[in-house]
Amino acid sequence: MKNVTASSEKLLIRTLKGEVAERVPFWFMRQAGRYLPEYMKLRAEAGSFLDLAYNPEFATEVTLQPLRRFNMDAAILFSDILVIPHALGQELAFKAGEGPVLTPVNDVRTLEALSMEGMHDHLSPVYQTITNLSKKMPSGVALIGFAGAPWTVATYMVGGRGSKDQASTRLMAYQDRETFSKLINLLINSTSEYLIKQVDHGAEALQIFDSWSGSLPAGEFITWCVEPVQKIIENIRKVYPDVPIIGFPKGAGAKLKNYIKKTKVTAVSIDTSMSTSWVRSTIQPLCTVQGNLDPLLLASGGIALENAVYHILDHLKDGGHVFNLGHGIIPQTPTENVKLVSDIILNYRR
Ligand code: CP3
Numbered sequence: 001m002k003n004v005t006a007s008s009e010k011l012l013i014r015t016l017k018g019e020v021a022e023r024v025p026f027w028f029m030r031q032a033g034r035y036l037p038e039y040m041k042l043r044a045e046a047g048s049f050l051d052l053a054y055n056p057e058f059a060t061e062v063t064l065q066p067l068r069r070f071n072m073d074a075a076i077l078f079s080d081i082l083v084i085p086h087a088l089g090q091e092l093a094f095k096a097g098e099g100p101v102l103t104p105v106n107d108v109r110t111l112e113a114l115s116m117e118g119m120h121d122h123l124s125p126v127y128q129t130i131t132n133l134s135k136k137m138p139s140g141v142a143l144i145g146f147a148g149a150p151w152t153v154a155t156y157m158v159g160g161r162g163s164k165d166q167a168s169t170r171l172m173a174y175q176d177r178e179t180f181s182k183l184i185n186l187l188i189n190s191t192s193e194y195l196i197k198q199v200d201h202g203a204e205a206l207q208i209f210d211s212w213s214g215s216l217p218a219g220e221f222i223t224w225c226v227e228p229v230q231k232i233i234e235n236i237r238k239v240y241p242d243v244p245i246i247g248f249p250k251g252a253g254a255k256l257k258n259y260i261k262k263t264k265v266t267a268v269s270i271d272t273s274m275s276t277s278w279v280r281s282t283i284q285p286l287c288t289v290q291g292n293l294d295p296l297l298l299a300s301g302g303i304a305l306e307n308a309v310y311h312i313l314d315h316l317k318d319g320g321h322v323f324n325l326g327h328g329i330i331p332q333t334p335t336e337n338v339k340l341v342s343d344i345i346l347n348y349r350r
Helices: 011-016 037-046 049-053 056-070 083-087 108-112 124-136 150-159 167-175 177-201 218-239 253-263 276-283 295-300 302-316 335-347
Strands: 074-076 092-095 099-102 142-148 205-210 245-249 267-269 288-293 321-325
Touching: 011 142, 011 205, 011 321, 037 049, 037 056, 049 056, 049 092, 056 074, 056 124, 056 335, 083 150, 083 177, 099 150, 108 177, 124 142, 124 177, 142 150, 142 177, 150 167, 150 177, 150 205, 150 218, 167 177, 167 218, 177 205, 177 218, 205 218, 218 245, 218 253, 245 253, 253 267, 253 276, 276 288, 276 302, 288 295, 288 302, 295 302, 295 335, 302 321, 302 335
Parallel strands: 074 142, 142 205, 205 245, 245 267, 267 288, 288 321
Antiparallel strands: 092 099
C-alpha cells in the first residue's frame, strides 16, 4: 500500500491513479436521471431531454442532485454521448419510449455533410455547465467529464437509432471500409478536441464510454475500439499528461487486457458479466478497476443486493477500486436501494 497521508488530491483521482487508499470511492453511471423525482421535475420544466442537457443552469443542477442524497465521490457531467454527432450537424431527437433518433449517416454524401466547423459553438452550453460545476462542487468531490467512444457513437450515427446487435454499422464497416474509416477519423478528431475542452473548463477525470464494443470480433475490436481510443488518449495526453482517463469497453471480456495495454487508459470500468476474481488476478495488477454491480440488482434490492456489494468490495479491496455499477442505473430503481449501497460503501474499511 502506498502512503496516503501526504496527498491533497481528491480520493477518486488518487484511486484512479493507482493508490489503494483508506476508503473505496464510488459513483454510479447514470446517477443523474429518471429514478430521481427531482430530476423528473426539472426534466418536465425543461421540456425535452436535449433542452435539459443544453441548458447550463438546469444541467448543473441535475448533475448535483444525486450528490445531495448519496454523498458520491464524483459527479458526472450531465450531457449525452450523442451531442457530438449533433454538434457535427447530424439531426438528433430523443423520442419518448424510443430513445435517440438520428438521420442516418451511412454513405459518402451524408458523411460529407458533417463538419467540425461549428462544433465548439454548438457545445458551448456543455462547456458552460462544466465551468458552473467546477465552482459548485462539494469539497472532495471530483467532476468527471465524458464522451462516447467512436465505435459506439458511430453505431447510433449509422443506424439512426439504438439496436440490439449494431448490425447496420458492422455491415458498413465490412462493406464500405473506406467511408467508415473516415467517419471514425472524424469522431477521433472531434472527440479528442471535445474532451480536451472539458478539461480546459474544469473536468478532473474523463470517461470514454464504448457501450457496444462487445458486438465486434477480436480483429474488428482492435481496429474500431482499441485504436481510436488509443489515438484519442494520445491527443489528450499531449495537452494534459496527468488527467485520469477511464475506459469502458463494455462486453470486451478477455480482450480487456490488450485494451488496457494499447490504449494506456488510467483505469477501466468493468461490466457486470466480469468475474471479480478474474478481474482481481488479471486486470487489477494493470490498473485501477471501476465496477461492477448489476444495475438490475440495485433496482431489486434486498439481501441479495447487500451480499453482492460486499462480494465486490471484498474481492477488489487489495487493489485500485472505484465502486460503480456494471452499466447505468435504470429508471425503476428505488432511491432507498441507492442509499443503502452508498452507506455500505462509505462505512466499509479495507
Ligand atoms: O448521470 C450520468 O451518468 C451522466 C449523464 C449521461 C447520460 N447519458 C444522460 C442521459 C451519460 C454518461 C450518458 C451516456 C450515454 N448515452 C451512453 C453510454 C453509456 C450507456 O448507457 O451505455 C449511451 C449509449 C447514450 C445514448 C442514449 N442516451 C440512449 C440510448 C438514451 C435512451 C435510453 C434512455 O435511458 O432513455 C439516452 C438518453 C439519456 N441520456 C437519458 C439520460 C439521463 C434519459 C433521457 C430522459 O430523461 O428521458
